[in-house]
Amino acid sequence: MLLFGGLYFESSHRSFNRHSFDCLSALDFPILKTLPHFQTILQNGALVEKVETIYPSITYPCHTTIVTGNFPGRHGVINNTLFQPGRLSPDWHWYRHSIQGTTLYDEAKKANMTTAALLWPVTGKANIDYNMPEIWTNRPWQNQILRSLLSGSPRYQWELNKRFGHIRNGLKQPQLDEFVLESTVYTIKTKKPHLLLVHFTDLDTQRHYHGFSSKEAIAAIYRHHERLGRIIVALKEASIYENSTIAILGDHSALDENKAIHLNFLLQQQNLISAGPNGKINNWRAYCKSCDGSAYIYVKNKHDSEVLDVVRQLLDSLILDDESGIESFITGDEARAKGADGTCAFMIEAKKGYYFLEDFQGEYIKTVTQQDVTIDKKYTLATHGYSPKKIDYTTIFMAAGKGIRHAIIPSARLVDEGPTFARLLGIDLGKTDGRVIKKILEDD
Structure with a gap:
């Protein structure tokens, strides 16, 4: 299963790919539906037109909700950053220990599935087979490469940096997402994980620095389209496309200010x-x-x-x-x-x-x-960070492949995604704040 911005999962070899396009909005749908690779997902899979996010609607709480099915007050990641009054650059909730309770990748590991995550928030030092967590240096004495290696899978990250590190330019976009893309394609072809979590931030960055509907943000959507196409090709070349589920999702929208x-x-x-x-x-x-x-x-x-x-x-x-x-x-x-x-x-x-x-x-x-x-x-x-009840502030979800039926439903909640993905993977997150979106699943 692939969570592309999202999720990729496979069983026997079924893979669940979940890809998270940070800051993907329901308002982006008029563009998405015109793009061929997104059309492939829409024509063969399911669409939730409006997904209500959480409060506060910021990246780290949202991504933790996606993999737990719980609201921030329950899973413990209640903000992006730690409470450190007066610090100009506070630490973030980079590490798995910030999360209370279980996650999709924890339960997948218990079920003897191979797991992978690329820049998925709050996965530092998590029990993930192939893990490149989202973490960076915010103190002058820290070394970025060493900090990343020690927070994830050292050999795996070293290999990715050796092969694709020349693409990256620090945290600058779109180079960072291009590095993540090449790392994702390589991981699909060589590791064939049952669960792959991928976090792309290009669109979020462009909206922060240029505005919601800026030409820079629109260009990032088109780049995401090309990234999706590369991932579909990689799944086919790895001979696991027919047994794969691809989920594409946003975590929150954004508002101009x-x-x-x-x-x-x-x-x-x-x-x-x-x-x-x-x-x-x-x-x-x-x-x-x-x-x-x-x-x-x-x-x-x-x-x-x-x-x-x-x-x-x-x-x-x-x-x-x-x-x-x-x-x-x-x-x-x-x-x-x-x-x-x-x-x-x-x-x-x-x-x-x-x-x-x-x-x-x-x-x-x-x-x-x-x-x-x-x-x-x-x-x-x-x-972002606003109340999920703000007007024109919903995100979006779409999925296609193994276990997904063709369906269009008007609405769901971000907390519903975790239980739905767990059902697709055949695992159990226990009692969650969310519920399974049954209308998009073939078995329901």
């Missing part, structure tokens, strides 16, 4: 954040942790009613201000009910056109220009 909200600036003004002479945070009583289009607000002492009252009053006043950029807020208990991190004091949602950063000095709102994005990659012109 050009205003960055720095709520920690206001929390500092309320003396809830303090910094030393070096400009670094030395103490905090309340802190806004960004999830891009949404954010968590954490209170250090959950029983500090004074701080909770100050923060609530601040949020109440911002909701009434049309220029604040904040659309709504909910309590930690309400966040838990939506599948997010219930340990937060509050969760806040940005209005369309706005997103959150964690800066606590300078200004409350910054208008972002293309020049800002070019100079400093913390700024973006389109992003």
Whole structure:
């Protein structure tokens, strides 16, 4: 089974290929349906026209939901990055130990299937046969090659880098996805894994830095089409195409924005954040942790009613201000009910056109220009993380091959994909938040 942006699986030799095209939107369907390789999937397989993502709708929680069938509050990956107040470059949830409970690749291994993953989030040090996890250096003393090798399958990664490393140019796109593509084709032909997880980020990158409907984003969709074609050819050349299932999916959509909200600036003004002479945070009583289009607000002492009252009053006043950029807020208990991190004091949602950063000095709102994005990659012109209930914010899912019937269904949820893939693989994720999408399966 191949999860292409997605999933590839095969049994006897049935393979499940799952390919994740990061930031693929339901709004992209008018383009996708005109492209021959996507047409091959659509004409012979199943389409879910609109897939509701999770909250917060960011990459690492989303990809963990895809392989667990659970919401972030249950699987434990509640944000892309760890809670490290004041750190300019916080660590990410790179490692498998961030995930609570089992995953598709864990259960596939228990069933004696061969597994592989290429840049699939939160797979560092996971028990995957052929693993090149998504991880990078964010400290000057770290070595990228060594860090990657020690977090995945050393010999496998060394071979991929020896063969295809010349294609890559750091994290720059589209070169990174071209490296992943060649590595995927090689893995299919030489390893023939039963489960292959592949994560492509070209489209997400172009939308962040150029905007949702930019010419750069449209070009990335066409590049994804060519990548899909290469993978279909590789499956045929490996003589496993007829026994393979290919799933193509997005994790979230994106919305254009050009205003960055720095709520920690206001929390500092309320003396809830303090910094030393070096400009670094030395103490905090309340802190806004960004999830891009949404954010968590954490209170250090959950029983500090004074701080909770100050923060609530601040949020109440911002909701009434049309220029604040904040659309709504909910309590930690309400966040838990939506599948997010219930340990937060509050969760806040940005209005369309706005997103959150964690800066606590300078200004409350910054208008972002293309020049800002070019100079400093913390700024973006389109992003995600918003509530899954935002208008025109659904992603998409399609699959074809072994076990898939021709069907078009209007909607499903991201949490439903994991249980569906488990059913196709003949494994069990246990009790999950999602349910099997039976209408797309031949056996149901």
